[in-house]
Amino acid sequence: MATFTSTKPSEEETNKVYDRQIRLWGADAQRRIQASRVLFLGLGPANVELCKNLVLAGFSATVADHRKVDAASLGYNFFADAESIGKGVGEASVENIAELNPFADVKIGSTSSCSDAATAEKLVEGHGVVIVDVPCTRGSEEERKLINEACRKSGAKFLAVRCSGDGAAAFLDLGAEHTYVVETGEGAKKTTSAPQKASYCSYADAVGVAWDSVKNKKMAQPPTPFLLDRLDALFADRPTSKKRSRDEGDFVAFARRELAARSLGLDDTILARHARVAGKCPAHIAAVVGGVLGQEVVKAVSGRGAPTNNVFAFDAATGSGTALFASPVERAAAPKAAVPVDAIEL
Amino acid sequence: MAQPRYDHSVAGLGEANFEKLRTCKVLVVGAGGIGCELLKNLVLVGCEKLTVVDLDTIDVSNLNRQFLFRKKHVGKSKAEVAGEAIKRFNPNVEVEAIHGNIITNPLFKVDWFRGFDAVINALDNVDARRHVNRMCLAADKPLIEAGTTGFLGQVFCIRKGETACYECFPKPQRVVYPICTIRSTPSQPVHCVVWAKELFKLLFGDASASMLFDDPAAEGEPSSFASACAAVRTTSVDGASKAVGAALAALCDAEVKAQLALGTYKTAKKVPTPLSSPELTDGAASQPPSTITNRPADWDRAVWTAPQCSAEIAEVARELLSNDMKERLGSWEFDKDDEASMRFVAAAANLRCRVFHIDPLSLYEAKGVAGNIVPAIATTNAVVAGLQVLELLRLVEQKCILSEERTSLAEVGRYTYCQRFPTGRKCELLQPVALEGPQPTCYVCRNATIPVALDTNETTLQTFVDVVLKKKLGFIDPAVDKGNSGLVDSEDEGLARNLPLTLAKLPAGGVVNGTLLCVNDFQIDLEVNVEVRHKANKDFDEKANPERVDILTGAAAAPAVATHHDFISQNDENSEPAAKKARH
Numbered sequence: 046m047a048t049f050t051s052t053k054p055s056e057e058e059t060n061k062v063y064d065r066q067i068r069l070w071g072a073d074a075q076r077r078i079q080a081s082r083v084l085f086l087g088l089g090p091a092n093v094e095l096c097k098n099l100v101l102a103g104f105s106a107t108v109a110d111h112r113k114v115d116a117a118s119l120g121y122n123f124f125a126d127a128e129s130i131g132k133g134v135g136e137a138s139v140e141n142i143a144e145l146n147p148f149a150d151v152k153i154g155s156t157s158s159c160s161d162a163a164t165a166e167k168l169v170e171g172h173g174v175v176i177v178d179v180p181c182t183r184g185s186e187e188e189r190k191l192i193n194e195a196c197r198k199s200g201a202k203f204l205a206v207r208c209s210g211d212g213a214a215a216f217l218d219l220g221a222e223h224t225y226v227v228e229t230g231e232g233a234k235k236t237t238s239a240p241q242k243a244s245y246c247s248y249a250d251a252v253g254v255a256w257d258s259v260k261n262k263k264m265a266q267p268p269t270p271f272l273l274d275r276l277d278a279l280f281a282d283r284p285t286s287k288k289r290s291r292d293e294g295d296f297v298a299f300a301r302r303e304l305a306a307r308s309l310g311l312d313d314t315i316l317a318r319h320a321r322v323a324g325k326c327p328a329h330i331a332a333v334v335g336g337v338l339g340q341e342v343v344k345a346v347s348g349r350g351a352p353t354n355n356v357f358a359f360d361a362a363t364g365s366g367t368a369l370f371a372s373p374v375e376r377a378a379a380p381k382a383a384v385p386v387d388a389i390e391l
Numbered sequence: 392m393a394q395p396r397y398d399h400s401v402a403g404l405g406e407a408n409f410e411k412l413r414t415c416k417v418l419v420v421g422a423g424g425i426g427c428e429l430l431k432n433l434v435l436v437g438c439e440k441l442t443v444v445d446l447d448t449i450d451v452s453n454l455n456r457q458f459l460f461r462k463k464h465v466g467k468s469k470a471e472v473a474g475e476a477i478k479r480f481n482p483n484v485e486v487e488a489i490h491g492n493i494i495t496n497p498l499f500k501v502d503w504f505r506g507f508d509a510v511i512n513a514l515d516n517v518d519a520r521r522h523v524n525r526m527c528l529a530a531d532k533p534l535i536e537a538g539t540t541g542f543l544g545q546v547f548c549i550r551k552g553e554t555a556c557y558e559c560f561p562k563p564q565r566v567v568y569p570i571c572t573i574r575s576t577p578s579q580p581v582h583c584v585v586w587a588k589e590l591f592k593l594l595f596g597d598a599s600a601s602m603l604f605d606d607p608a609a610e611g612e613p614s615s616f617a618s619a620c621a622a623v624r625t626t627s628v629d630g631a632s633k634a635v636g637a638a639l640a641a642l643c644d645a646e647v648k649a650q651l652a653l654g655t656y657k658t659a660k661k662v663p664t665p666l667s668s669p670e671l672t673d674g675a676a677s678q679p680p681s682t683i684t685n686r687p688a689d690w691d692r693a694v695w696t697a698p699q700c701s702a703e704i705a706e707v708a709r710e711l712l713s714n715d716m717k718e719r720l721g722s723w724e725f726d727k728d729d730e731a732s733m734r735f736v737a738a739a740a741n742l743r744c745r746v747f748h749i750d751p752l753s754l755y756e757a758k759g760v761a762g763n764i765v766p767a768i769a770t771t772n773a774v775v776a777g778l779q780v781l782e783l784l785r786l787v788e789q790k791c792i793l794s795e796e797r798t799s800l801a802e803v804g805r806y807t808y809c810q811r812f813p814t815g816r817k818c819e820l821l822q823p824v825a826l827e828g829p830q831p832t833c834y835v836c837r838n839a840t841i842p843v844a845l846d847t848n849e850t851t852l853q854t855f856v857d858v859v860l861k862k863k864l865g866f867i868d869p870a871v872d873k874g875n876s877g878l879v880d881s882e883d884e885g886l887a888r889n890l891p892l893t894l895a896k897l898p899a900g901g902v903v904n905g906t907l908l909c910v911n912d913f914q915i916d917l918e919v920n921v922e923v924r925h926k927a928n929k930d931f932d933e934k935a936n937p938e939r940v941d942i943l944t945g946a947a948a949a950p951a952v953a954t955h956h957d958f959i960s961q962n963d964e965n966s967e968p969a970a971k972k973a974r975h
Contacts, residue, residue: 332777
């Protein structure tokens with residue numbers, strides 16, 4: 046496979062380019078970032094943004110996408126252009142991704158699907174982070190579970206994100222035991238905590254919980270983007286016999302049924318709108334989601350700061366981005382120092 | 392029907408609103424960290440009529456996040472390179488890229504702002520934000536503002552009469568250090584860095600403008616270091632080590648001893664200790680850390696010893712005194728990105744720290760302080776730029792712009808905080824709150840009278856114009872009237888003679904306690920009343936307020952913020968501090 050790297054740069058040279066971020070997260074975090082490779086499965090709207098953010102930060106990247114570039118994808122994939130319509134998404138994008146950062150190694154990965162644990166393990170091998178852009182992969186929920194299990198086995202951090210015109214939902218699995226430190230204060234007053242541990246449940250466990258349990262205090266029901274994500278997952282995986290077209294009425298009726306079965310409900314206007322914008326994600330929404338999740342990946346790999354455990358939901362209608370917890374085990378009481386009461390107050 | 396490339400936008404917006412967005416004339420001010428992300432978002436979602444302004448050129452330290460730029464673009468105009476890059480993302484876009492200063496360029500009048508449907512700021516400093524805010528208020532255009540600092544950021548909308556404006560709430564002011572703190576009583580590394588910059592000016596720049604300069608015409612003994620410092624500039628390259636050694640010995644040994652003998656530090660908590668002269672003079676002839684062959688990559692992270700500092704300063708002197716640099720002597724200005732001046736300042740600040748028992752800084756740390764470097768990353772910029780476009784789409788969808796109706800932004804606008812960790816009871820990483828309304832105390836959007844306290848017997852009209860009106864209140868070319876009589880008007884030469892007079896001695900009864908002045912600036916279309924209150928100079932705390940001026944209301948009333956990002960110069964990305972928490 047083609048790789049795009051320049052000659053090995055001197056550390057002094059990279060220090061100059063990374064100066065403004067090293068001043069933020071320190072030299073050690075920067076070294077960990079540069080030693081880490083991210084596998085982007087599906088170069089959809091969210092992964093285009095994540096890929097830009099993480100390659101700029103110094104991560105190396107493997108991009109894999111089974112699709113061909115089409116005209117609509119030019120609305121979010123700025124790595125491809127009109128001339129690349131019809132070419133493979135990976136092939137069309139890899140050169141421009143590599144150009145973002147001559148110090149990062151960028152290559153194309155395999156686009157074959159994973160039918161068993163062994164192929165999933167092979168796919169994940171060599172990567173510190175795996176990010177699935179759900180609507181832009183062939184895979185079903187089952188395949189994502191296989192990939193996640195392979196990540197848990199190899200120690201890779203796992204992220205699955207689904208972005209639409211309404212917002213997004215993302216699942217993070219940083220493993221059964223993720224170690225990190227918490228920093229408080231700035232400059233000379235900065236203090237670093239002793240190592241903390243957080244435990245993440247598997248993707249299978251996270252998506253297996255009762256939907257209604259995934260809400261924060263005082264929420265009447267789970268945030269809309271989370272419910273829409275779960276409905277999309279069910280809708281996409283419904284038996285083939287029932288797949289006719291994805292027209293508005295189909296989805297609305299389906300969603301209403303599934304929600305009612307769980308004693309939940311969403312307004313019909315929300316469902317009807319979602320039927321139109323599911324699978325469509327304008328670039329700016331991807332930018333918001335890719336920015337927040339990019340930061341979570343930096344937290345995860347650098348081991349600095351408590352990353353979200355384990356769901357992030359962004360609602361474009363309200364502008365709210367929420368951290369949620371979807372797990373069969375009780376949320377561990379956070380150690381006192383782990384989450385600073387007001388991390389951002391100086 | 393919109394082109395297929397816009398499918399993702401049209402799905403949510405509908406054809407009619409998409410068409411409005413496509414033809415919406417958007418001004419983007421700034422093509423840096425936020426600007427690159429913003430421009431990308433705008434052209435991808437389908438905004439085809441863009442104008443982008445930026446005065447800056449591309450630096451290598453931008454490349455970790457300003458992703459429209461490559462190494463080959465270093466030194467080129469940000470606006471122009473960004474404009475070219477986004478045309479490749481969407482060839483339908485008409486982009487006018489202007490390399491220029493939004494504040495001073497005469498092209499950017501209120502009428503020019505009226506030509507846009509929406510203005511989006513992607514700026515890194517308070518002055519430009521304040522200016523664009525005023526222009527948008529004057530032109531009655533919505534402004535979508537954003538700022539980031541490290542992991543934190545915020546996005547909000549402003550529109551005249553509907554929401555709070557940028558200046559409704561206090562903004563951090565630049566810290567001005569009292570001259571005595573710099574010359575005699577430093578207590579923080581930043582004081583030593585400022586001293587080092589002043590020393591650089593004294594040796595190689597406009598010496599008479601340095602805080603360390605002693606006017607030969609003034610009464611009293613000149614400082615013991617004056618002649619030794621003056622000698623550095625006139626020496627030859629070969630004599631540089633010797634001259635530098637002598638100057639440093641005078642500064643860090645003889646002068647300190649002299650001040651101790653004079654009893655300057657009799658009541659001080661910390662008493663300085665002179666450095667050893669031989670260490671400095673011998674050190675000047677030793678190997679400078681920057682020239683060590685095969686120096687480690689983190690050589691700039693190490694704290695230099697005193698002799699190493701001396702050697703480094705001598706090395707810089709040799710470089711600046713060399714024949715091909717000679718003509719710039721006397722005009723050097725400190726620039727954190729100029730290696731020689733940065734090495735000088737790091738070394739000199741280090742020595743100064745040693746004298747005053749302050750932990751010395753490495754070159755890397757000194758650069759952060761001297762250059763007011765604000766950490767900046769791609770992710771935070773991506774988030775706020777995405778949220779800005781989300782707000783723009785809302786303005787279109789909710790009929791705030793491009794519509795016969797004019798929905799108030801008070802109803803649909805949001806103030807969104809970008810947090811590093813889940814915050815508040817909703818555990819939000821992105822935390823939207825309602826926008827505040829215009830604040831009655833705001834002199835910019837509510838024409839509130841500004842009370843200003845100063846010593847009317849000591850303050851000249853010139854100082855009043857420069858410090859109060861221009862620096863603190865952000866006027867560009869103010870005209871000042873007292874009742875019917877004009878006091879200041881740059882187009883009336885006859886009035887120039889007023890400038891050296893103290894306020895109390897001005898014609899028509901003077902400007903004294905209780906005088907109401909009308910200040911008018913056509914460039915920013917702003918007229919405000921200033922109520923002068925007399926407060927004797929001796930009643931000001933000189934340390935906290937060396938300018939001896941109190942602005943008693945509005946954005947300019949904020950206390951100075953003295954972190955190591957001291958806002959003295961605002962030449963770096965995103966120096967607007969992100970809000971610390973939601974106001975609600």
